[in-house]
Each structure stands twice: as C-alpha cells, then as structure tokens.
Amino acid sequence: MDGLRFDKLRILVVDDNQHMRKLVVAVLQAVGVRDLFESPDAEHAWAHLKESNPDVVILDWQMAGMTGLEFVRLVRNSPRSPNVFVPVIMLTGHTHIDHVREARDAGVNEFLAKPVSVKAILSRLMSVIDHPRPYIRNQTYFGPCRRRRAVTAYHGPERRAEQFTAVD
Amino acid sequence: MATNSDKAEIIIPPDTLQKKVGSSGGKLPLNPDVLKRAQRAMENLRQEFSDWLTLDIEALSKAFALFANAPTADNAGGLFRAAHDLKGQATTFEYPLIARVAASLARLMDGMQSWDAAPLPLVAAHVDAIHVIHRDRIKDISNLTALTLAEELEARVVKTLERASA
Numbered sequence: 001m002d003g004l005r006f007d008k009l010r011i012l013v014v015d016d017n018q019h020m021r022k023l024v025v026a027v028l029q030a031v032g033v034r035d036l037f038e039s040p041d042a043e044h045a046w047a048h049l050k051e052s053n054p055d056v057v058i059l060d061w062q063m064a065g066m067t068g069l070e071f072v073r074l075v076r077n078s079p080r081s082p083n084v085f086v087p088v089i090m091l092t093g094h095t096h097i098d099h100v101r102e103a104r105d106a107g108v109n110e111f112l113a114k115p116v117s118v119k120a121i122l123s124r125l126m127s128v129i130d131h132p133r134p135y136i137r138n139q140t141y142f143g144p145c146r147r148r149r150a151v152t153a154y155h156g157p158e159r160r161a162e163q164f165t166a167v168d
Numbered sequence: 169m170a171t172n173s174d175k176a177e178i179i180i181p182p183d184t185l186q187k188k189v190g191s192s193g194g195k196l197p198l199n200p201d202v203l204k205r206a207q208r209a210m211e212n213l214r215q216e217f218s219d220w221l222t223l224d225i226e227a228l229s230k231a232f233a234l235f236a237n238a239p240t241a242d243n244a245g246g247l248f249r250a251a252h253d254l255k256g257q258a259t260t261f262e263y264p265l266i267a268r269v270a271a272s273l274a275r276l277m278d279g280m281q282s283w284d285a286a287p288l289p290l291v292a293a294h295v296d297a298i299h300v301i302h303r304d305r306i307k308d309i310s311n312l313t314a315l316t317l318a319e320e321l322e323a324r325v326v327k328t329l330e331r332a333s334a
Contacts (some may be wrong), residue, residue, distance in 0.1 A: 003190055004189050004190045004191075004192060005188060005189050005190055006189060008188040008189055009185075009188065009189060016249075017224070017253050017257070019220040019223070019224065019257065020253075020256070020257060022213070023210070023213060023260065026209045026210065026212070026213055027206045027209055027210060029209065030205045030206040030208065030209035031202050031205060031206050055184065055185055055188065056185070062248075062249050062252050062253075063249070064245070064246070064249060085181040085182075087185070092256070093252050093253070093255045093256030093271075093274075114255075114256030114257060114259075114260070115256060115257065115258075115259035115260040115267070116260060118203065118206040118207045118209075118210055119203065121206075122202070122203070122206060126192050128185065129185045129186060129189050129191065129192075130186070130191050130192055132181065132183055132185065132186070134178050134179060134180050134181075135178070135179040135180075135181055136176050136177070136178060136179070137176065137177040137179060138175065138176040138177070145178070
C-alpha cells in the first residue's frame with residue numbers, strides 16, 4: 001500500500017452502534033482517511049448521502065428503522081440516489097451463507113463479518129479500490145456483478161445477452 | 169439462447185477510486201507500516217473496550233426489560249439487535265464467550281416464528297449468563313463453567329426452535 005492516497009477518500013460509516021462506528025473510524029483515520037462521515041442510522045445516511053458524497057460506504061446490516069439491506073436497495077435503485085455505483089461494504093454479525101447471498105443480491109460489493117480486525121477492514125477497502133466490478137442491470141437486479149471473477153475471464157457459453165456500456 | 173427477458177446490460181462505472189487513491193496492485197498483506205499504524209489505533213481504543221462492553225450489556229438489559237414487559241415485535245426486534253450487536257462486538261472487546269451466548273440469544277429471537285412465543289425464562293437465562301461472564305471477567309474462551317453454560321443455552325435454543333418449527 002505504498003504511495004496510496006487514502007487522504008483523498010471520502011468514506012461514510014453507517015452503524016447504529018456508536019462503539020463499532022468509533023472503532024472503524026479510528027482504523028480508517030490511522031491509515032490516513034480524512035473525510036469521514038458517520039451516520040447513526042440508515043435514514044440519516046440516506047438523507048445526507050448527496051452532501052456526504054462518499055467514495056465508499058461501510059454499512060451495518062441490523063439497524064432500527066431502515067435496515068442496511070433496504071439502504072443498499074435504495075442507493076442502487078432509487079431515482080433519487082446520488083450515486084448508484086458507490087461501493088458498499090456490508091459490516092455484519094451475520095455470517096451464514098444465506099445472509100451473504102441476500103446481501104449480494106441487494107447490491108453489496110463486499111461483506112465484512114464481525115468481529116472485525118484491522119486486516120479485514122483494510123482488505124475489503126483495498127478490494128473495492130483494486131478490483132472494481134462491472135455493474136449489471138437486468139429486469140430484477142442492478143448492482144455489482146455477482147460473479148467474483150472478472151467477466152472477461154469467463155470463456156464458457158453466455159446465458160446473458162450482454163450489452164456493454166461505459167459510464168464517464 | 170438469450171431472450172429479451174434475460175437481457176442484461178453490463179456497465180463499466182468510472183474508475184474514480186483508483187484514480188484518487190492509486191492501486192496496491194492487488195498485493196496483500198498490507199504494507200507493514202500502514203498495518204501497524206491501524207493496529208496501534210485499535211490498541212489505543214482497547215482501554216475503552218471495557219466501558220463500551222458495559223454500555224452494550226446495559227443496552228441489552230434495557231431491551232430485555234422492555235421485551236419482558238411487552239413482547240411486541242418492536243421490543244423483540246430491539247432485543248434481537250442488542251444481542252446481535254454483542255454477538256458481533258464482544259469478541260473484539262475481549263469477551264468471546266459473551267459473543268457466543270449473545271449469538272445463541274440472537275438465534276433464538278430470530279428463529280421464533282412468533283415473537284411473543286419466545287420463552288421468557290430462556291431469554292432471561294441468556295441475559296443473566298452474559299451478566300455473570302462480564303461480572304466475573306471471564307475472558308478465557310476455555311473457561312469450563314462459562315463454556316458449559318454457553319453450550320447448555322445453545323442446546324436449549326436448538327430444542328426450542330425445533331419444537332417451534334414442528
């Protein structure tokens with residue numbers, strides 16, 4: 001991570017538990033992130049998303065009111081979403097594979113299971129920076145490609161009638 | 169053969185993050201200096217962990233009192249979230265067995281098909297166990313008494329959920 005400019009990043013941390021927020025923020029500040037925004041719930045995060053304009057969202061799943069999953073669906077699908085492509089790292093105590101699938105199907109980019117470690121936080125952050133995924137839009141889904149490997153690495157028969165679009 | 173109904177558009181978003189930050193070239197583990205800085209930040213918070221855990225356990229107790237008084241969906245949801253928070257955080261706060269008991273309580277609350285059917289004595293036993301582990305400062309994951317207690321609670325939750333779904 002030599003020469004990486006974490007000071008250029010804007011990160012929004014959404015968690016209704018202030019201790020977990022403080023922990024994640026402390027780790028991010030230590031690696032040089034300066035523009036950190038905190039939301040105690042998803043409603044607050046959604047209301048202020050345009051002004052916080054984050055490059056990455058780190059989001060708790062279980063919150064009173066709007067859940068993390070509902071927030072991701074709004075970000076990805078609402079006409080009022082300021083950035084449908086913003087990478088979302090889901091921070092959660094849920095570890096069952098069904099939960100991982102549910103998060104993935106809502107449009108989450110990365111899954112960060114609690115208990116968190118410094119390595120895990122930074123590894124997920126680097127993953128969304130180093131390996132940006134193409135986004136898929138079909139009748140039932142919009143969000144990051146749910147295949148873990150790059151679409152260009154796939155050589156088998158295509159089930160999708162694909163159409164590539166680059167967004168500037 | 170693809171049809172209109174399964175037509176998918178692949179969109180390449182602007183790669184603003186790499187433009188802003190640069191790339192590690194996919195090299196992990198991380199630069200040791202950066203990692204040490206972040207780990208030091210976590211260590212500096214360690215002295216606050218005990219207070220944080222105390223507050224999280226107080227939040228669980230309050231949520232339990234509300235649920236015991238009125239087992240509504242809202243109060244059950246509050247109790248589930250408090251248990252779920254502890255499940256996720258207590259290990260970081262150096263109490264892995266509290267995380268384990270909290271996970272069992274979260275499983276019970278999440279698994280009951282009807283909130284008001286969650287057996288109050290079993291819920292109370294989880295909350296009491298968390299208080300005892302915290303009061304006696306049991307941080308060792310192999311502590312026999314606490315481990316036996318956690319296993320017993322987990323077994324009762326499994327039986328309760330089996331009965332509820334039968």
